[in-house]
Amino acid sequence: MPRGRRGGRVSALEGGPEEEAPPAAAAVPSALWASGLQPGAAAGQTLLRGIFEIGRSSCDVVLSELALRWWPIQPERPAGDSKYDQCKEEFIEVKDIFSVKLKRRYSAKQQGNGTLLGITLFICLKKEQNKLKDSTLDLINLSEDHCDVWFKQFKKILAGFSNRPKSLKVILNPQSHKKEATQVYYEKVEPLLRIAGIKTDVTITEYEGHALALLKDCELQEFDGGHWKLLFAIHCWSVKSFPLMQTLEMSVVCVGGDGSASEVAHALLLRAQKNAGKETDSLLTPARAQLPLGLIPAGSTNVLAHSLHGIPHVVTATLHIIMGHIQPVDVCTFSTTGKLLRFGFSAMFGFGGRTLALAEKNRWMSPNQRRDFAVMKALAKLKPEDCEISFLPCISSHDLQEWKAEGSPKSDSSDQWQTIQGQFLNVSIMAIPCLCSVAPRGLAPTTRLNNGSMALIVVRNTSRPEFIKHLKRYASVKNQFNFPFVETYTVGEVRVRQRNKSGCDPEEDDGRQAAASEHSFPWNIDGDLVEAESEVLVKLHPRLISLYGGSMEEMIPK
Numbered sequence: 001m002p003r004g005r006r007g008g009r010v011s012a013l014e015g016g017p018e019e020e021a022p023p024a025a026a027a028v029p030s031a032l033w034a035s036g037l038q039p040g041a042a043a044g045q046t047l048l049r050g051i052f053e054i055g056r057s058s059c060d061v062v063l064s065e066l067a068l069r070w071w072p073i074q075p076e077r078p079a080g081d082s083k084y085d086q087c088k089e090e091f092i093e094v095k096d097i098f099s100v101k102l103k104r105r106y107s108a109k110q111q112g113n114g115t116l117l118g119i120t121l122f123i124c125l126k127k128e129q130n131k132l133k134d135s136t137l138d139l140i141n142l143s144e145d146h147c148d149v150w151f152k153q154f155k156k157i158l159a160g161f162s163n164r165p166k167s168l169k170v171i172l173n174p175q176s177h178k179k180e181a182t183q184v185y186y187e188k189v190e191p192l193l194r195i196a197g198i199k200t201d202v203t204i205t206e207y208e209g210h211a212l213a214l215l216k217d218c219e220l221q222e223f224d225g226g227h228w229k230l231l232f233a234i235h236c237w238s239v240k241s242f243p244l245m246q247t248l249e250m251s252v253v254c255v256g257g258d259g260s261a262s263e264v265a266h267a268l269l270l271r272a273q274k275n276a277g278k279e280t281d282s283l284l285t286p287a288r289a290q291l292p293l294g295l296i297p298a299g300s301t302n303v304l305a306h307s308l309h310g311i312p313h314v315v316t317a318t319l320h321i322i323m324g325h326i327q328p329v330d331v332c333t334f335s336t337t338g339k340l341l342r343f344g345f346s347a348m349f350g351f352g353g354r355t356l357a358l359a360e361k362n363r364w365m366s367p368n369q370r371r372d373f374a375v376m377k378a379l380a381k382l383k384p385e386d387c388e389i390s391f392l393p394c395i396s397s398h399d400l401q402e403w404k405a406e407g408s409p410k411s412d413s414s415d416q417w418q419t420i421q422g423q424f425l426n427v428s429i430m431a432i433p434c435l436c437s438v439a440p441r442g443l444a445p446t447t448r449l450n451n452g453s454m455a456l457i458v459v460r461n462t463s464r465p466e467f468i469k470h471l472k473r474y475a476s477v478k479n480q481f482n483f484p485f486v487e488t489y490t491v492g493e494v495r496v497r498q499r500n501k502s503g504c505d506p507e508e509d510d511g512r513q514a515a516a517s518e519h520s521f522p523w524n525i526d527g528d529l530v531e532a533e534s535e536v537l538v539k540l541h542p543r544l545i546s547l548y549g550g551s552m553e554e555m556i557p558k
């Protein structure tokens with residue numbers, strides 16, 4: 001049977017059993033399924049044409065600017081025999097190739113280069129549930145000259161992908177989750193980076209704050225001789241001159257959980273302010289981070305990586321970096337009494353802050369144990385915070401379009417602060433959707449990575465069973481906030497002020513006592529415990545950092 005009709009298994013593109021295409025996709029070749037192009041679609045100018053053996057069939061192969069196509073060479077068709085009509089063209093898109101190697105066979109006695117067998121292409125395939133998977137396609141031809149021409153052409157094409165990083169500074173937290181980040185990196189990430197020809201320089205962090213200390217003040221050339229300094233200069237120049245045409249010679253990658261990821265993002269942003277000569281304490285318009293950041297999920301919580309990739313999957317995260325899939329992402333500044341606390345993506349105050357404080361106090365437990373224990377204990381001691389919350393609402397894009405149509409000069413955020421006050425069990429402020437295992441659509445499902453607004457979700461005082469019901473509803477795909485005691489707002493800026501700080505019972509070992517002095521309150525900022533004074537200002541800064549990840553629209557389950 002021709003390949004195009006038997007599940008499309010080009011042998012070289014086969015994946016492991018858990019990575020098989022779902023039944024709906026099984027009827028088309030995996031390479032076709034991976035691609036957005038349809039057979040016969042315009043493929044750009046033909047660059048090369050030749051014969052290779054692919055999956056044991058001799059094939060006519062055409063390389064064009066956009067795609068590599070092939071179809072079996074058929075013997076002259078006997079009259080009336082329709083069998084060969086079923087032969088289908090197969091193809092992969094050129095943009096899905098991330099490396100090319102000459103394929104050789106080495107025997108024990110052989111000296112030198114070995115026997116040439118052909119060319120191997122390394123390909124990024126899109127699988128179900130936002131997963132990406134690496135695969136290979138062998139183009140077999142024993143001719144050195146033939147393969148050399150094709151190999152050079154593939155190399156030239158790959159060199160043209162200026163959005164792909166050439167060099168990575170890798171920051172790895174060996175303590176993340178159950179201390180498996182090092183293994184994750186060397187077993188799953190580094191081999192792919194090596195195949196892609198990306199240079200790496202790895203720092204294994206030795207203490208909390210090491211990543212910040214390393215990235216904040218160091219000279220970039222320290223990482224790689226003069227290489228980094230030169231590339232940094234080129235990068236700054238290219239960002240300045242062509243903001244949308246960045247040459248991504250280098251990037252930073254964090255291997256760890258949310259705490260590490262957010263520390264590295266914070267460090268890159270502090271660095272950007274320093275380079276731009278900006279004071280961090282009165283930041284109205286912070287400078288963008290110059291270096292893109294990749295996140296490899298290896299922590300107990302991986303909300304940032306999950307939100308970026310739609311799935312906390314190490315190979316997917318690595319392939320987004322290799323393929324140069326860049327997302328500009330909104331960032332918040334958290335400040336108190338005019339001082340910058342930190343840059344971050346999401347925060348919780350109240351139940352979320354106390355739960356984290358309790359978990360931190362019990363770090364001797366395993367990550368899952370201490371998380372469950374902290375949730376149970378915070379629920380047992382559930383009590384509201386007396387707060388005043390002021391916010392600047394964002395105008396919906398629909399209203400904005402109408403105003404623009406009417407010629408009104410209004411911008412997308414209102415200049416009218418609104419204030420709510422009372423007893424709140426939890427306050428969440430999120431610039432990204434915060435996808436996680438307990439909330440498949442995210443803790444803030446209406447926001448996006450870069451929609452220029454934050455979700456403010458406030459939970460007013462209610463009974464414990466009602467609050468638990470609300471927490472459980474996050475697992476649902478709809479009506480998460482359909483409770484009379486929950487309010488959601490789309491905002492650009494929020495100020496949370498603690499109104500009554502004196503109600504703290506020293507006998508109670510709740511999160512507040514666990515975390516802070518009587519003058520500060522536990523905030524959970526991207527999974528890190530931050531003690532803040534009574535008032536915290538959170539301000540959104542659209543597209544302040546570039547992160548490697550997929551397109552959000554495809555990712556959130558409907």
Ligand SMILES: Nc1ncnc2c1ncn2[C@@H]1O[C@H](COP(=O)(O)OP(=O)(O)OP(=O)(O)O)[C@@H](O)[C@H]1O
Pocket residue numbers: 173174175176177178205206207208209210255256257258259260261263298299300301302367527528
């Ligand atoms: N060698 C180290 N020893 C102790 N802490 C470290 C080390 N390296 C980094 N850290 C700190 O560990 C914190 C948590 O790390 P990370 O988020 O990567 O792991 P995690 O398993 O998700 O953590 P958590 O259990 O706190 O959620 C970070 O704030 C980071 O600064």
